[in-house]
Amino acid sequence: MSKITKGRKAAYYTGMALIALGFILFISTFISVASHINDPLSFIDGRGTPPFANSVIGIILIIIGSVVMSIGARGPAGSGLLLDPKKAREDLKPFSEAKGEMINDVISNIDAVDRIVKSSEAKEVIKIKCRNCGALNDEDAKFCKNCGREL
Numbered sequence: 001m002s003k004i005t006k007g008r009k010a011a012y013y014t015g016m017a018l019i020a021l022g023f024i025l026f027i028s029t030f031i032s033v034a035s036h037i038n039d040p041l042s043f044i045d046g047r048g049t050p051p052f053a054n055s056v057i058g059i060i061l062i063i064i065g066s067v068v069m070s071i072g073a074r075g076p077a078g079s080g081l082l083l084d085p086k087k088a089r090e091d092l093k094p095f096s097e098a099k100g101e102m103i104n105d106v107i108s109n110i111d112a113v114d115r116i117v118k119s120s121e122a123k124e125v126i127k128i129k130c131r132n133c134g135a136l137n138d139e140d141a142k143f144c145k146n147c148g149r150e151l
């Protein structure tokens with residue numbers, strides 16, 4: 001069972017943090033603008049200069065974060081950063097294995113149901129009908145459990 005490496009996990013969560021940070025920066029620009037909207041002079045004298053640079057940095061962080069996140073999740077080759085189909089298969093192995101396990105689970109469930117059906121059928125076959133009274137007896141029974149006659 002192959003696992004996602006620690007480095008890839010770290011990249012995944014770093015990317016997630018970058019997206020969150022970028023989002024906060026992006027939103028903060030609009031909050032800043034909104035907080036100065038009642039004081040138009042503040043835009044002119046510089047006190048309320050909206051941090052537009054922050055929103056640009058925010059968008060860049062979101063883009064970088066999502067790239068880093070997808071590299072972390074799928075690996076450098078699996079995410080398409082490296083064009084190496086062989087390596088991509090290796091990178092995506094934890095996911096394809098998980099898919100395989102899900103399919104195995106379904107198959108084993110079908111198997112279990114099949115076994116129950118077969119075993120209940122088998123039980124029917126093993127029973128022996130008494131020639132005297134018609135009661136159903138176990139295959140290995142010497143005498144009928146109903147009337148006591150030898151089978």
Ligand SMILES: [Zn+2]
Pocket residue numbers: 130131132133134135144145146147148149
């Ligand atoms: Zn009998």
